[in-house]
Amino acid sequence: MNEQRRQILQMLAEGKITADEAERLLTAVETVEEPDAAPARGKARPKYLRLIVDANDEHSGETKVNIRVPLKLLRAGMRLAVFVPPQALERANQELVKQGVPIDLTEIKPNQLEDLVDALDDLTLDVDQTDTKVRIYCE
Amino acid sequence: MMPQLVTARWRRRDGRRRRLFLPVVPIVLLLSPLLVFTVIGGIVACLMYGLPPLRTLAGVGRLFGALPGARFEFEQGRTAVFVSVR
Numbered sequence: 001m002n003e004q005r006r007q008i009l010q011m012l013a014e015g016k017i018t019a020d021e022a023e024r025l026l027t028a029v030e031t032v033e034e035p036d037a038a039p040a041r042g043k044a045r046p047k048y049l050r051l052i053v054d055a056n057d058e059h060s061g062e063t064k065v066n067i068r069v070p071l072k073l074l075r076a077g078m079r080l081a082v083f084v085p086p087q088a089l090e091r092a093n094q095e096l097v098k099q100g101v102p103i104d105l106t107e108i109k110p111n112q113l114e115d116l117v118d119a120l121d122d123l124t125l126d127v128d129q130t131d132t133k134v135r136i137y138c139e
Numbered sequence: 140m141m142p143q144l145v146t147a148r149w150r151r152r153d154g155r156r157r158r159l160f161l162p163v164v165p166i167v168l169l170l171s172p173l174l175v176f177t178v179i180g181g182i183v184a185c186l187m188y189g190l191p192p193l194r195t196l197a198g199v200g201r202l203f204g205a206l207p208g209a210r211f212e213f214e215q216g217r218t219a220v221f222v223s224v225r
Contacts, residue, residue, distance in 0.1 A: 028194070047208065048208060060215060060216065061215065061216040062214075062215070062216070063213075063214065063215040064212070064213070064214040064215075065212065065213050065214075066210070066211075066212035066213075067210065067211050067212070068208065068209065068210040068211075069209055070205055070206070070207070070208040070209055072205035072208075073202065073205040073206060073209060075205070076198070076201040076202040076204075076205040077202060079198055079201065080195075080198040080199065080201075080202055082198075083190050083191075083194070083195050083198060085188045085189065085190065
């Protein structure tokens with residue numbers, strides 16, 4: 001645990017700041033820290049998320065989709081999600097419950113989202129049907 | 140790094156191809172007066188919703204800076220679209 005985090009937790013323990021303020025400060029500290037500062041692995045870390053769809057439908061003919069999304073873009077988007085107003089999250093929660101998906105979006109923390117994007121490095125998804133092929137992987 | 144060039148290519152149903160190169164920096168400079176109003180509008184919206192304007196602006200900037208390398212390619216029948224950000 002670094003010194004800044006320790007100080008924030010200390011202030012929280014002493015009641016100088018609220019839990020919400022502490023969370024914001026911790027998020028700010030994480031933002032300042034370089035995300036790629038993790039110990040170097042043997043292989044190079046993937047930079048892009050790739051989605052390839054190859055479908056052949058009788059109605060619309062052959063369809064090809066090839067999308068490359070930088071993982072940095074995903075991380076930046078996830079960080080921006082922190083700024084979604086709580087009232088918007090509440091509304092989204094209500095709509096999700098209506099659709100039968102009881103997920104509480106307010107419980108999802110920025111750290112968890114970061115971990116999710118980091119875990120994408122090892123993701124490979126292959127769907128192979130007779131007329132459709134979908135491949136999602138990191139490169 | 141800020142995006143430098145956006146390339147868009149598309150092929151219409153009749154088989155005609157079109158290409159469009161958008162140099163981002165000159166376009167941003169050209170639209171800078173409008174951008175000032177956009178930023179002011181964004182700050183007002185942030186204050187209305189109780190968000191920290193500077194951090195939100197930094198987040199949007201980071202999102203914009205992470206765009207290079209993004210690529211989108213779609214092809215169906217005789218129609219095709221390709222967009223790339225460098």
